Amino acid sequence: MAELGANPAFWVSLSRPDIADIVFTLPPASQSAPVTEDYLDDIARAFAAEIDAKSPFTAGYGARITNGWMAKVTPMGCGAIKSALKRAF
Numbered sequence: 001m002a003e004l005g006a007n008p009a010f011w012v013s014l015s016r017p018d019i020a021d022i023v024f025t026l027p028p029a030s031q032s033a034p035v036t037e038d039y040l041d042d043i044a045r046a047f048a049a050e051i052d053a054k055s056p057f058t059a060g061y062g063a064r065i066t067n068g069w070m071a072k073v074t075p076m077g078c079g080a081i082k083s084a085l086k087r088a089f
Contacts, residue, residue: 048062
């Protein structure tokens, strides 16, 4: 990345009037991938883990809350709505 930034031609190319067209032809904009609820859940968990990791006081908080609630509702027969409950916490 440092090499790219050191190249004056790179900065000149960013001022081209057709830069948006160029960018939108690059992958992944020119490709699409299916997005499932599970995939979005994975992304949300990754963000939550990142936020939790910023402080030793919050580290793992999100996972502990989710796991605690899952342990409480599973014996109550709420297994069918587990993924919705995980999203809530």
